[in-house]
Amino acid sequence: MTGYQCPICTTALVLQPTGKYYSCQQQHHFDIAKEGYLNLLPVQHKASLEPGDNKQMMLARREFLEAGHYAKMAQAVAKTITSNLPNTHTLHCLDLGCGEGYYSRTIAGLIGEQIPLVLHGVDIAKFAIAAAAKKQTTARFVVASANRLPYSDQYFDLVLRVFAPSNAQELNRILKPLGYLLTVTPGPRHLWQLKEFIYADVREHALEPVLAEGFVHLSTERLQYHINPNPAQRRALLQMTPFAWRANLNAQQALQAPEELAIEVDFCISLSQKM
Incomplete structure (x- = not known):
């Protein structure tokens, strides 16, 4: 199948x-496609000609992530998987909103042979999926919407959702009974210093509720540390966040001006299970 x-x-x-x-x-x-991915987003399901991140945004995301700034978070996600999921059989895992596949590649490398994984990745952005498929030929990447996932019922053991939108009904449909949902969301102080360049009044926001309907909560870990991206990586980081739309030219120039700038990252890593 x-x-x-x-x-x-x-x-x-x-x-x-x-x-x-x-x-x-x-x-x-x-x-x-020649890159190895499958496009399962029919034109009648598109809201625009090329939905999702464009090529420039995809390249910015890749530049920042491959510099290793979120590697500790990826390591924590991998540890959550190996500590909580069974290793007695091959697990089908879906990286939801996978972008250019950084987390799929990194987690597969970290888990190694501890848990055999069949990795799938889905994203609405064709540029990102093409890049992911080129980098990781052993995974199966698809262009599709999170609201219309082109997968069979109860096919996956694990869905990974890192800063990605999801549809609770679809998650319930594609996960096996007692399947797992591992979600990473921004914590209250995520990218605090970056936001100070954009907003006059920066406030901590409440922890985002991550429990999807039909799931029971198992664990939550909050991971905080500082990163020190160089000016070019700061520009890339800004481009891969929603804050880019609020950053005027002065804010962008001010953000790139310092030679060094420590920025807080704050992640909430939550594991839940389908009831």
């Missing part, structure tokens, strides 16, 4: 003998 379902009629998608495309019993067919 491929685990894919047709985004048009929701019947199962089957890889055809040529190995170049998938099709369903209604003869809807979807080609595998």
Whole structure:
């Protein structure tokens, strides 16, 4: 079973003998891109021509993440998986809103052979998925919306959601009974010093509720530390946050001016289980 379902009629998608495309019993067919990913976002489900992050935003995200600034968070996520999930059988894992695949690659490397994973990644941004597929040929990447996930019912053992939107009904549908949801959300002081360049009055926000309907909470870890991105990496960090829309030219220039700038990062890592 491929685990894919047709985004048009929701019947199962089957890889055809040529190995170049998938099709369903209604003869809807979807080609595998040269980079190895599958585009399961039909034009009628798009809100714009190229939804999601554009190429510039994707490159900014890659530049910042591959500098290792969020590596401690990725390590904590990997530890949560190895400490709580069974290692007796292969786990099907979906990286929801995976972007260019940094967390999929990093976590797969950290877990190693402790837990055998079949990794999937989904994002609405085609540029990001193409980049992810090039970097990690052993994973299965798909262009699709979090509100219309093109996967079979009860296919996944684990869904990873790092700073990504989700749909509780879809999460319940694609996860197996007693499947796990591992969520990373910003803590109250996340990127505090960056926000000081943009907002006149910076306040701690309340912890975001992360428990999706139909799930029971298992654990929460708050991880805080400082990063020291250089001016170019600060520019990339700004581009990958919602704050970019509020940062005028003066704020952007001021943010890049200091040679060194310590910025707080604050993550809440929560594990829950489907009831």
